[in-house]
Amino acid sequence: MPTKFQVFRGQGLSMEDFEKMKKTKGGLMSFNNFLSTSRNREISFKRFARPATNNPSSVGILFVMNIDTVICMKSSTPFAEVSKVGYYEGKEEEILFSTHTIFRIDRIERIPDEHTDRLWQVNLTLAGNQDDDFNKLTAHLREEFTWVTGWGRFADILIRLGESQKAKHLCKILLGKATSDKQRSDYNLQLGTVYYNMGEYSKALSSYERSLEIKKIALPPNHPNLAASYNNIGLVYYNMGEYSKALSSYERSLEIQKIALPPNHPNLAASYNNIGNVYYNMGEYSKALSSYERSLEIKKIALPPNHPSLATSYNNIGLVYGNMGEYSKALSSYERSLEMRKIALPPNHPDFAQSYNNIG
Incomplete structure (x- = not known):
């Protein structure tokens, strides 16, 4: 096999996902499963990309991937030539890449076709540790999962x-086999998240509280992990409609974050936003407004200027003004939120319905 070569992959992509891809041109993307590709362009195009346009809500994509085996070796990106066991018996010249292989999006252009205008070619180049963005991404992923x-x-x-049921089953097994307080705390935290996602809030609360009790013994009193635990407990109480208890937990989380984190850390913005949500649901609109505005101030410093989270903040502020009867201020906030969403989100994103409904 040559040191540098091209492979192809044809597939369908929802219009929403394709719009997101177009906005990240020049950035990185990864395939979150084993990546089947072919050295044969015609099979990828005719058997996979073009038929995908039969679905009116999809576009057909032909990925053209430039591979450098030197980068594969340096970045530990395994691949295998599996044409002898492929479905097309050697015609496809199939090459299989490992999960989470990362590429840079070089070029996106329409493929002329007399039958459809929903065929696109996307040129990708394999990214490796010679790429600064690749290194930042892999460092972030390591931090998230370690x-x-x-x-x-x-x-x-x-x-x-x-996969909540599978996660719950695994977490219970792990809890039964835990040999340290850290493991018991971590697995209770995960189990709490599973129950929260399943809407089983009383079970989520029990698991989160067990995790917190262990952390309170093992960690310093103002450790950021304690703040995260109080925040999780606050989320559960909020979804149970127990707003005073939610507020107490959120405020405890915020107290710790103010000591443990830099003053403009995004987690502080999230805490102020959560506190604003509680006050809003309690009908204490002036306090909600103050919290939402503090959250927005931090986001303006910590986030890019058109980040979707900023749009959410303006929307929340608009909701408060609307309930306070200050309709011109509400309209101004809603319109600012909509402007940002038009830049940051794909055209069919459900948040647009919220924006237009609020403005209406």
């Missing part, structure tokens, strides 16, 4: 994939 190890990391992945 707070637990071994089977605990697998449970975390199941939670993120929405």
Whole structure:
């Protein structure tokens, strides 16, 4: 096999996902499963990309991937030539890449076709550790998934994939076999998240509280992990409609964050926003407004200027003004939120319905 070569992959992509891809041109993307590709362009195009346009809500994509085996070796990106066991018996020249292989999006252009205008070619180049963005991304992923190890990391992945029943089963097994307080705390935290996602709030609360009790013994009194635990407990109480208890937990979380984190950390913005949500639901609109505005101030410093979270803040502020009867201020906030969403989100995103409904 040559040192540098091209492979192809044809597939369908929802219009919403394709719009997101177009906005990230020049950035990185990864395939979150084993990546089947072919050295044969015609099979990828005619058997996979073009038929995908039969679905009126999809576009047909032909990925053209430039591979450098030197980068594969340096970045530990395994691949295998599997044409002898492929479905097309050697015609496809199939090459299989490992999960989470990362590429840079070089070019996106329409493929002329007399039958449809929904065929696109996307040129990708394999990214490796010679790429600064690649290094930042892999460092972020390592940070996200290394707070637990071994089977605990697998449970975390199941939670993120929405496989709640499988995650619950695994977490219970891990809890039964836990040999340290840290493991018991981590697995209770994960189990609480599973129950929260399933809407079983009383069970989520029990698991989160067990995790917190262990952390309170093992960690310093103002450790950021304690703040995260109080925040989780606040989320549960909020969803149970127990707003005074939610407020107490959120405020305890915020107290710790003010000591443990930099003054403009995004987690502080999230805490102020959560406190604003509680006050809003309690009908204490002036306090809600103050919290939402503090959250927005931090986000303006911590986030890019058109981040969707800023749009959410303006929307929340608009809701408060609307309930206070200050309709011109509400309209101004809603319109600012809509402007940002037009830049940051794909055109069919459900948040647009919220914006237009609020303005109406």
